[in-house]
Amino acid sequence: MTAHESVGTKERRRRRSRVLRRLLRNRAAVVSMAVLAVLGLVAIFADLLAPDDPNKVALVLRLTPPSAEHWLGTDALGRDVLSRVLVATRVDLLASLQAVGIALVVGVPLGIVAGYWGGIGDSLLSRVIDALMMLPPLILAVVVVAILGPGLSNAMLAIAIVIIPSFYRVVRASTQTASSELYIESARASGCTSWRILWRHILPAVAPPLLVQASFSASVVIVAEASLSFLGLGARAPQATWGLMLKEASSNLTTSSYLIYPPAIMVAITILALSLLGDGLRDALGRQTTDGR
Amino acid sequence: MTALIADTAGTDDAVMRARDLTVEVSTEHGWVTIVDGVNLTVRRNEIVGLVGESGSGKTVTSLSVMGLLPRNARITRGSVEVMGRTISTLTERQLTEVRGVQAAMIFQEPRRCLNPAFTVGDQVAESLRRHRGWSRKRALQRTVELFELVEIPQAARRVKQYPHEFSGGMCQRVMLAMALACDPMLLIADEPTTALDVTVQRQVLELIRRLQAQLGIGVLLITHDLGVVAEMCDRVSVMYAGQVVEEADADTLFHEPKHPYTSGLLQSMLEPTQRGRPLGYISGLVPPPHLFPATCRFQERCSYAVDSACRTTVELHQVSPAHSSRCARIDDLKLPGVTD
Numbered sequence: 169m170t171a172h173e174s175v176g177t178k179e180r181r182r183r184r185s186r187v188l189r190r191l192l193r194n195r196a197a198v199v200s201m202a203v204l205a206v207l208g209l210v211a212i213f214a215d216l217l218a219p220d221d222p223n224k225v226a227l228v229l230r231l232t233p234p235s236a237e238h239w240l241g242t243d244a245l246g247r248d249v250l251s252r253v254l255v256a257t258r259v260d261l262l263a264s265l266q267a268v269g270i271a272l273v274v275g276v277p278l279g280i281v282a283g284y285w286g287g288i289g290d291s292l293l294s295r296v297i298d299a300l301m302m303l304p305p306l307i308l309a310v311v312v313v314a315i316l317g318p319g320l321s322n323a324m325l326a327i328a329i330v331i332i333p334s335f336y337r338v339v340r341a342s343t344q345t346a347s348s349e350l351y352i353e354s355a356r357a358s359g360c361t362s363w364r365i366l367w368r369h370i371l372p373a374v375a376p377p378l379l380v381q382a383s384f385s386a387s388v389v390i391v392a393e394a395s396l397s398f399l400g401l402g403a404r405a406p407q408a409t410w411g412l413m414l415k416e417a418s419s420n421l422t423t424s425s426y427l428i429y430p431p432a433i434m435v436a437i438t439i440l441a442l443s444l445l446g447d448g449l450r451d452a453l454g455r456q457t458t459d460g461r
Numbered sequence: 462m463t464a465l466i467a468d469t470a471g472t473d474d475a476v477m478r479a480r481d482l483t484v485e486v487s488t489e490h491g492w493v494t495i496v497d498g499v500n501l502t503v504r505r506n507e508i509v510g511l512v513g514e515s516g517s518g519k520t521v522t523s524l525s526v527m528g529l530l531p532r533n534a535r536i537t538r539g540s541v542e543v544m545g546r547t548i549s550t551l552t553e554r555q556l557t558e559v560r561g562v563q564a565a566m567i568f569q570e571p572r573r574c575l576n577p578a579f580t581v582g583d584q585v586a587e588s589l590r591r592h593r594g595w596s597r598k599r600a601l602q603r604t605v606e607l608f609e610l611v612e613i614p615q616a617a618r619r620v621k622q623y624p625h626e627f628s629g630g631m632c633q634r635v636m637l638a639m640a641l642a643c644d645p646m647l648l649i650a651d652e653p654t655t656a657l658d659v660t661v662q663r664q665v666l667e668l669i670r671r672l673q674a675q676l677g678i679g680v681l682l683i684t685h686d687l688g689v690v691a692e693m694c695d696r697v698s699v700m701y702a703g704q705v706v707e708e709a710d711a712d713t714l715f716h717e718p719k720h721p722y723t724s725g726l727l728q729s730m731l732e733p734t735q736r737g738r739p740l741g742y743i744s745g746l747v748p749p750p751h752l753f754p755a756t757c758r759f760q761e762r763c764s765y766a767v768d769s770a771c772r773t774t775v776e777l778h779q780v781s782p783a784h785s786s787r788c789a790r791i792d793d794l795k796l797p798g799v800t801d
Contacts, residue, residue: 350573357527358588359561369576
């Protein structure tokens with residue numbers, strides 16, 4: 169009988185590996201994953217990689233252009249830009265994880281409940297979510313930060329609130345599609361409890377589009393973080409984030425334009441990688457291509 | 462009608478009993494009665510047929526037995542009991558102990574009843590793991606036995622396959638295995654062979670018949686195919702526009718129908734032995750539920766209708782202890798049945 173089990177799991181693994189294989193065939197997605205992996209490593213080992221203390225102020229060295237000593241130059245306070253950009257990677261990635269995490273934790277259960285049970289709860293919830301979506305995201309985030317006070321965590325909470333609707337909608341729609349399947353009815357007829365149906369039949373159906381949405385949302389969060397920090401509503405000095413570095417660089421833009429490039433390029437690379445990975449995931453997990461194979 | 466209830470209530474081996482079951486649904490015309498005062502009993506060791514056109518309330522009746530009525534439907538009168546437990550009084554949790562354990566159901570389109578993302582064995586074993594608390598290994602072992610019971614060849618290999626590797630008939634066998642996993646006493650089969658081709662249909666029906674006899678369970682077979690009824694059923698209830706219009710044992714119903722609707726259905730059956738007989742038909746359509754007349758519901762389409770008697774509400778009249786008909790002219794009509 170163990171043979172059954174192992175074959176069953178093998179079968180499932182094969183299915184999973186099919187998705188992976190399709191993903192690996194997509195060159196853009198592979199490159200994106202590699203870039204994100206490097207960014208992840210940089211985030212983890214930022215302290216070791218940074219050649220200098222990112223917060224060490226050296227006013228004598230202020231605004232020195234890139235040189236052998238400071239590869240990316242120094243900023244207005246003489247801090248090493250390379251070190252700051254590396255440390256900022258960690259802060260930014262953690263922050264975007266935080267925002268996406270909050271949005272998942274709130275949006276997914278709400279979406280499943282609304283999509284599965286429907287009724288008045290669904291109508292009410294969906295109207296509230298519609299109202300949230302109607303507001304311009306950045307303005308909404310600014311308002312939330314204004315209420316909660318500035319700071320990176322609050323900014324991320326604000327952004328989480330902004331992206332909850334997209335998770336809610338994706339989850340609700342795929343829950344509705346899944347729960348109209350006859351096998352859900354048949355599972356109920358054989359005595360499945362609602363929770364069991366949600367866990368076993370609905371959640372697996374919701375997961376793929378959710379994964380894609382999470383990837384896209386992470387890139388939105390990176391941009392939003394940069395925007396909020398740039399406006400002075402996110403991270404606060406002396407913390408290093410890409411947004412904050414852009415803000416500081418902008419005040420010396422005319423004299424030291426080299427300062428703007430490192431954070432801008434990091435933001436661009438990250439969102440490009442996340443978006444392309446999202447595209448790749450969407451194609452690899454596409455339902456029409458998995459059916460009947 | 463009262464006598465009939467007393468008759469069925471006397472026997473103890475009823476696995477399912479509907480008493481005066483009345484179901485309403487919410488539509489744009491307000492709450493509309495779609496099942497009206499249905500009495501139905503299924504006992505151990507018998508197959509009861511529930512026959513009628515689309516929209517006659519067969520499926521709604523069966524869904525209320527499982528407590529699976531959609532949200533926009535409600536039972537307004539009467540009750541359904543499964544193994545002595547009244548379904549409408551049970552909580553959702555208690556219902557999950559009835560469904561699959563005491564009563565199980567199979568549906569019209571077996572392929573769509575299986576989740577394409579899991580192996581069939583997994584899905585059958587699921588029921589055992591949930592209701593019996595068995596380990597994965599033990600449940601899978603039992604699943605192989607169940608597959609053998611429903612005559613799926615190479616059971617040990619087939620349990621590991623996915624639904625798309627099964628034909629429609631095989632999927633229905635899997636559904637049967639799933640339904641019978643926890644030894645229910647009642648099996649509801651809602652048009653189990655409608656989506657299958659004729660030869661497969663026959664095999665599945667024979668299987669249901671054999672399993673019913675072997676396990677001694679009661680089966681409620683919902684169908685619109687009188688040929689299926691003739692082959693399978695011990696007793697038959699004919700539904701029209703939400704009401705039972707005739708109820709009898711299969712033999713009596715086929716040879717001496719006492720309701721013009723039953724007779725009309727029988728006349729419209731194809732009988733290869735009677736070449737040249739013009740095929741009968743019933744003119745008109747089943748009225749939509751919000752237009753069910755208060756009079757005899759069939760009279761608009763009935764070729765025997767007379768103004769005087771048929772323009773009133775017609776109760777279920779008893780013809781003999783086990784035969785009743787909802788026809789006002791029950792005493793003076795001689796209706797054609799099947800001849801053999």
